[in-house]
Amino acid sequence: MPDLKPIAALGGDTARRLHHGALELEENTELALASLALRRDATQPAPFGIDLPGLGVWAQSDEIAAFWTGRDQWMVEGQNRADRDFASEIAALCPGSSVTEQTDGFVAFEIRSSAGETPILQLMAKLVNIDPIRFPSGSATRTGLEHMSVFVIRRAAHHIAILGMRSAAGSIWQALESHILRIGDRKP
Structure with a gap:
């Protein structure tokens, strides 16, 4: 029997992370x-x-x-x-x-802002078809992210989570990363 070892949805041994400007994106493997x-x-x-x-x-x-x-x-x-x-x-x-x-059917990505809620609001306005002002902490819904269906959870004013199908993990990461790289440098 081969020695099997679990891997994260994005294929790594550990969770992938990206920190850019005020925003941090992390694969939640736990x-x-x-x-x-x-x-x-x-x-x-x-x-x-x-x-x-x-x-x-x-x-x-x-x-x-x-x-x-x-x-x-x-x-x-x-x-x-x-x-x-x-x-x-x-x-x-x-x-x-x-x-x-x-x-094992889903992947979860956590996005946090170190500069309050403004970067999160800016990111949500670009990413998903949700009015971020009408989506306060404690909200959750299913929506589209580019061509994929995802759940969006507003865990706190400065923290959202995106849950999507594990088979689309790479595409979801790429979409989130490209928007974070554009928004992360903006001043609140």
Whole structure:
């Protein structure tokens, strides 16, 4: 049996990072994901004590977060849990729900600004079809990024996350990198 070694979505042994001007882009290799859907007549659970959010909302408690993806459906995030069977953990806490492991199907990119929210607003205005002023902290939605479908999460005023299909990781990185290189040098 060969000695198998996991690699990041972008093919490296470690997460890829880019720092340019006020913006930092990082591949988040430690984020576990599981989709959760209620079955008919099931009571809405609260995995790890999180009240599952409604349309357009992202909710967080410590290293666990969730965002709405459809009627009675959510994506649950577990920071620093990518090396665990996260879906089994969620399933054990959510009877009457269907839970599916999503960690290896998605890639997550974290974008932070060291100069407040202005660079993030400028980046969002160029990247995605979302009005950044109407997308405050705690918001999440699915939208298009160039030719790809992605989830955008506003984790904080100065921090957004882009989640997309792992098979498109290189294309998503390239799109984010090109916009960051253009915006990163602007003064707030």
